[in-house]
Amino acid sequence: MSMDRTxxxxxxxxxxEAGVAAPGRGGRMWDAVLRLLRGEDLETVSRSLGVxxxxxxxxxxxxxxxxxxxxxxxxAEGEQLEREHLKARLGEMLFERELLEVKIAALEAGRxxxxxxxxx
Numbered sequence: 001m002s003m004d005r006t007x008x009x010x011x012x013x014x015x016x017e018a019g020v021a022a023p024g025r026g027g028r029m030w031d032a033v034l035r036l037l038r039g040e041d042l043e044t045v046s047r048s049l050g051v052x053x054x055x056x057x058x059x060x061x062x063x064x065x066x067x068x069x070x071x072x073x074x075x076a077e078g079e080q081l082e083r084e085h086l087k088a089r090l091g092e093m094l095f096e097r098e099l100l101e102v103k104i105a106a107l108e109a110g111r112x113x114x115x116x117x118x119x120x
Contacts, residue, residue, distance in 0.1 A: 032056055
C-alpha cells in the first residue's frame with residue numbers, strides 16, 4: 001500500500017518524526033541504541049538505518065533515562081533486604097543475651113550450669 005501526497009502520515013511515520021519508537025520497531029530501536037552505546041558514530045548509525053540523528057539521540061536518551069530510573073528503585077529494595085537482615089541478626093543477639101542472663105543468674109546462685117539443661 002503506497003502513500004500518495006494527499007494522505008496524512010501514519011502512526012509509524014509520526015512516531016518516528018517525534019523520536020519515539022513506532023509499534024513493531026522496538027528491535028530496531030534497541031539495536032540502534034546498543035550500537036551507539038558500543039561507540040559507533042551517531043552519523044554512521046543514522047545513515048545505515050535511515051533515521052535522523054535527532055531520533056537516534058532521543059532513543060538513546062530514553063534508554064538511558066529508563067535505566068537510571070530502574071537503578072534508582074534498587075536501593076529501596078536493597079535497603080529493605082538490609083533491614084530484614086538486621087532485624088534477624090538483632091533477634092539472634094537478643095536470644096543470645098537472654099541465654100547469657102540465665103547462665104549468669106545460675107552462676108551467681110551457685111548452681112552448676114549442667115542443672116539448667118533440659119533432660120531428654
